[in-house]
Amino acid sequence: MARPTHSGALHGEYPDPYILFQSVRGETGVLLDFEWTAFNPAAEPWVPGPSRALSAWHGVEGLPEPEVLGAVVEGGAPLGFELHVRRGGGERWFQARAVKQGDGFALWLSDRTEAHERERVLREALERAREALEQERKAREREAYLSLALETAHMVTWEWSEARGSFSLSANAEDFFGVPPEGLGNTVEWLLGRAHPEERARIAEAFARMRTTEGAHAFQFRGPWPDGTVHTYEVVGQSFHEEGLPLRVLGVAMDITERLRSQEAVRAAEERYRLAALATNDVLWEWLPTTGHIYWSEACHRMLGYQPQEMGDEAWWAEQIHPMDRERVVGSLHRLVAEGGESWTAEYRFRSKDGTYVDVLDRGRAARDARGEVARMIGSMMDITERKRALERMAEEARFRERFIGILGHDLRSPLHAIALSARELGRRGVPVLHQRLLQRIETSAARMGNMISDILDLTRARLAGHIPLHLSSTSLPQVCQQVVEEMTAVHPERTLLLDIEGACEGVWDFERLAQVVSNLVGNALEHTPLDTPVRVRCREEGAGWRVLEISNRGTPIASHLLDTLFDPFRQAGPARTGRGSGLGLGLYIVRQLVLAHQGTVSVQSTAEDGTTFTVRLPRDSHDAPAATPEALAGRGALPFQSMSQERPTE
Template sequence: MASSWYPGPELAWQLHAGCPDACILFESVRDDTGTLLDFQWTAFNPAAEPFVEGQGRALSAWRGVEGLPERGILGGVVEGGTPLTFELHGQVAGAERWFRARAVKQGDGFALWLSDITESHAQLRSLREELERERAARAREEHLRLALETARMVTWEWSSARRTLLWSSNADVFFGWPLGSVADTPERFLDGVLPEERSLVAEALEQGLRAEGPYTFQFRGRWADGTVRCYEVVGQTLREEGQPMRMLGVVMDCTERARAQAALREAEERYRLASWATNDLLWDWNPSTGHIHWGEASHTVLGYLPEEMGGIHWWTEQVHPDDREMVLRNLEHAVESGGDSWVGEYRFRRKDGTYAHVLDRGLLARDAKGHTVRMIGSIMDITERRRAVERMEEEARFRERFIGILGHDLRNPLNAITLSARALLRRGLSPPYQQLAQRIETSAARMGNMISDILDLTRVRLSGGIPLNLAPTSLPLVCQQVVEELTVAYPERGIVLESEGEGEGIWDPERLAQVVSNLVSNALEHGTNEGPIFVRCTGDVQRQVLEISNPGAPIPSHQLATLFDPFRQVGVMRSGRGSGLGLGLFIVRELVEAHGGQVTVRSDENNGTTFKVLLPRDARQSARVRSQAAGAEHTA
């Protein structure tokens, strides 16, 4: 390609034949208005010939050249005169080359100087790649360090040539070594192992040298502060021509895992011992899968081996058909209601086909949303206990029925004795015989009171309460009648009746008279003769209050809690009268509660003893509730 170039004086010195840089002159291509359209080359020196060859004259038509500035930027060089430096890359003479380019204003165009920097560019690129590899290596090392710290492990390497141990950078922190005191030999490493395990670790390392694949072992080490940690070693030996050359691997801190495993073993042992000691069948149910893990006591309790017992559907089939619906309904309610426990009593089929009465109890574990994820419990065979309770209940019912029948049948001969004594008294007997007849009548009355108390006790035990005949009743009037009767029986004692208000209500007058009589008789029998007995009737619109007070020594505090229990007596009776069975206060409580009321007692040295009875104005509501409860119990 021929070219002619007539440069100005300022470029002549650079364009001699020996100039190493390529130079191409470009002139502006403009339209009639002077607007810059493009550039085209006009001349070039010999060094630029390979670069220009194959390219068109117009700069915009050049191909395979990367890095050319836009036309406007090159126009700025022409207009402003400020040189522009940039880098070009392209194929020159069939080879990929890099150039440092500099555009310098030249008339109405510019001179493009090209310096070949391919070699230096390659060196720079190689340097950059090396730096990038180093950065990547450092990043991998940092990632490895973080991973090792997170996983609580370190890496190690031993070579037969060096006879030294190399550790990852976190080894001193990992083993609790002082900074800079890394154990760089197997001997120094063994110093940190517990003395009783050093020989085992040394033997494990020797076996690792001979192992064909990965090997592992555990040991315990002591930190500088005295803390003992558990470690697990995983390593592998690399060989050359059959000889061990290197050993490398990782050491993991398994202290927490070892503790968890020990705790798990202890829990499993406690679980096994608890199952063995209580003879209960322990179970673990997963509601999501329906699987049930059965304990070892399954054979003892129900006759099944654990592997013979199935999941929730199998368990459902073994529940007695008459109990199944109730048991499943209660279990479903416990699971869905958000509760944390479940208790069921039902019959369960043993392996031999018979049914055992069992008590089943479970605790529910829930997730954050309240869904049941696990349920653990135990099954207790209560067949024998249930039979024993049934026998005891039957014996108790027999005894109470016997007492009731005996008390009822004793009334006929007792009435005969009473009537005969009264007939003798009316005949005007001599004083000695009249005294005997009076004693017979008094004893018969006492026996009648005993029989009444026995019958009331029997009614309470058998029918759930003493029946009431409710009617409009005046409590003060009932108290007055009782006080008059007892004044005749105890002429030497003073009984003071105080009444305030109407004192009317819906009660059983006969039973209220029994309450007042028992309480006043109790005061007469246990109180002193030093002061009167007070009977007070007060109240308001909603309730009536009855208080019976007597002076005397207080009731011992330890006896107050059981004072109203049957067959309880406090102290020695002063009069020698009364039933003597200890049923009086028990019957008082039953009668008051049958009316929907409450009876309490307070006793101290200064004020003596006071029984306080609170009665609602209308006892019909309480009577209906007790009747319904008794009916439900009888139905059950």
């Protein structure tokens, strides 16, 4: 190789460009840059000028940084890289190699422009191939998505090609038409075979119009399936023409069987709702809590005087409720929405269009979504104004009758008392035996009438005041039972009365009313048992808070169908053995009212094996005793607690 000269040019037989660079250093020897010192003729077109500095070598891409080239000078290891050089409108690609040369380096350039162009062409071809593959992949994906969409939507695509004279369907057509595999045809006639025989001519005409008339077309037809069901299809197509001649027709066919069924179900439901709204006098409504909107039926005009469009939303509805009812009614509705309820009922007064208030019974049912929120609520508003007035009139008449009976019973006591005293006085003065029998009959009848009047007065107190008033004081239940047994034994010396006492059985009760309870129950037992059957009276303690009284006998049991109404007024337990008693059927009713006034319970059990037993459970203190326990109320005939008064008005 010829050594470089100061002229800057190297002459030799080197076909590739060759350039020598010398290091440029500072005073301290630090590498600052490189300058070319010589080059061969092949490198002349690419050598930068007029500056010799490598840093001024513009139009070159891929040139390493001076520090990297400095490593070649310092370390002596060659460095290879690619250069892209532009000069005078031309550009070349070189494979460069820097080799240490003294305090610089020799840059050998191997022209690979043609190889670079081949690589570029190859890269572009590979890129086009990759894009083609990507497009094919996307096309397959679109086809798969289309197939899935068609299957989900119950649709197929079809095409009629005039040039090929063929009719083609998408791949899911077998399942769509319910035909066996490989059963698809490629002609319109095959499609006509899928249609109901009565509709084939109409379908053929529709396809003929598609071919002859450019634009969009649609029609429906029915087609039987192999399983015997009939499906309904809707065909939509777009025909394309070229120079007035048919080219092809593209379209889709949709299975609309379920859609038609759903539409028919909706129409039927709407028709049922319309007929129900017309057939009832109630106002039907639908409330959407999310918007507050309320849909009202046409009955609102008949009931309230409003047209449906005059009836407003939730706020308007609340405004029409009577002010004394508004907070209660609106609050109950909002609690149902918030607390997860389903049924709502309210009675209130609602303002009609003329300003008057109508008593209504409003009932609704909530429908909730998957999150438990109320999506809508449907209900009815019933006019109960006349019914409430009728009930009020009936209640007033009942109160009047009971008040009249009470007054009559009270006023009858005075003349009846005079009759009894007169008969007793005549008996003391001495009268013939025949007259004594008459006087005794008068006294007995007067006593029976007195019992009837007392029962009527007790009935009136229970009905009008809701309870029978009491005089409460410390009372011994055994003492009450002992007194009643002695009185009954004196009246019925031929009967056997047994008294069992377990414990002190003391409490706070009304002595006279409690004696009335025991007397009525014992008298009832004597009336419905044979003469030779004893009646047992038993009192015992049940824990610390309750005292129990039991009146039992082994007589004929009470019929089971009478047990549920045995304590109702004017009811009889069955035919009595004698004619004793008031005959009004009030004895057991008054027993129940007296026990309830003491905050106790009364029940009865009657079977052929165990006989009949009336059980009275009394709290130890009727002043502030709790209501009877559910276990005590579970017995047949047991009744719930009612309020009581502790003062007995004078008669």
